[in-house]
Amino acid sequence: MTRPPSAAQRRVIEAADPVTGRLRGTPAQLAALVKRGLAFRHPRPPHDHFLTPAGHRVREAIPEPPADSTPDTGVFTARVGGEEEPPVSGxxxxxxxxxxxxxxxxxxxxxxxxxxxxxxxxxxxxxxxxxxxxxxxxxxxxxxxxxxxxxxxxxxxxxxxxxxxxxxxxxxxxxxxxxxxxxxxxxxxxxxxxxxxxxxxxxxxx
Incomplete structure (x- = not known):
């Protein structure tokens, strides 16, 4: 049975870019994610690391903290239309x-x-x-x-x-x-x- 990612690995996955899946972490953390099949190293310079489909599934399974207990993180979200708040512009x-x-x-x-x-x-x-x-x-x-x-x-x-x-x-x-x-x-x-x-x-x- 595959062990779930460690707490440190989950933090790296959670912090991935929501659109591209680009990762930031220590070389050891990134190498561990690659070994587990949760990330891949791009072959072209600058050889950044990105989530694999399996990594994206792990990221989406991480529960979000309650909205009233954490400040806005500023993560980009595309507007699908019909949100309660007025559309942001500018x-x-x-x-x-x-x-x-x-x-x-x-x-x-x-x-x-x-x-x-x-x-x-x-x-x-x-x-x-x-x-x-x-x-x-x-x-x-x-x-x-x-x-x-x-x-x-x-x-x-x-x-x-x-x-x-x-x-x-x-x-x-x-x-x-x-x-x-x-x-x-x-x-x-x-x-x-x-x-x-x-x-x-x-x-x-x-």
């Missing part, structure tokens, strides 16, 4: 979003078998809602929130597919174009009961 948010998107493109380059950056990688396929929301926000689409109309990204029962809603047909078409450019397949559908139009989007494989 130059600082724009820099965060652009940085996260560039990090995601780098993750594609490092983890896609052929190094392609024009289609989603494994991390995106296991974080569909967050990945689609990041693609939309990075392209300048505004998420819904408070009294603001905008996109909403939601999970669906279908494997590897998310639903994207927008306030009108032109916005929905613009979201479809953005996702297609980001390596997703997107088609418009109508909900049978509400007659609302939405996109069904999934990561492109080829």
């Amino acid at each position: 130059p600082a948010r724009l820099r965060e979003v652009r940085g996260a998107w560039q990090g995601l493109l780098e993750l594609r380059r490092m983890t896609n078998p052929d190094g392609a950056v024009d289609r989603p990688c494994g991390w995106e396929r296991t974080h569909l809602v967050r990945a689609a929301a990041l693609a939309l926000e990075a392209a300048g689409h505004r998420p819904a929130g408070g009294d603001t109309d905008g996109y909403r990204v939601r999970a669906t029962p279908q494997p590897e597919a998310v639903a994207v809603y927008a306030p009108h047909s032109a916005a929905l078409a613009a979201c479809a174009a953005t996702l297609q450019e980001a390596g997703w397949q997107a088609g418009e559908y109508t909900e049978p009961r509400t007659r609302a139009r939405f996109l069904l989007a999934s990561p492109r494989r080829v």
Whole structure:
């Protein structure tokens, strides 16, 4: 039976970049994670270490501390639309979003078998809602929130597919174009009961 990571290793995993999985730690800590199959050393300089899919699963299983007992850590989170608080905007948010998107493109380059950056990688396929929301926000689409109309990204029962809603047909078409450019397949559908139009989007494989 495989032993769980030590407390020190869990701290290194927990502190990994939420998008790229890039790790920081001592050489001994990083080597131990590589030995356990939870991290890999990138072959190209500067030979940084990143979480493997198994490492990402460990990171996601680490319970988050209660929100009222810890300060905001400032970790970037893509906005899926419909959050209770108003959407954050301004130059600082724009820099965060652009940085996260560039990090995601780098993750594609490092983890896609052929190094392609024009289609989603494994991390995106296991974080569909967050990945689609990041693609939309990075392209300048505004998420819904408070009294603001905008996109909403939601999970669906279908494997590897998310639903994207927008306030009108032109916005929905613009979201479809953005996702297609980001390596997703997107088609418009109508909900049978509400007659609302939405996109069904999934990561492109080829």
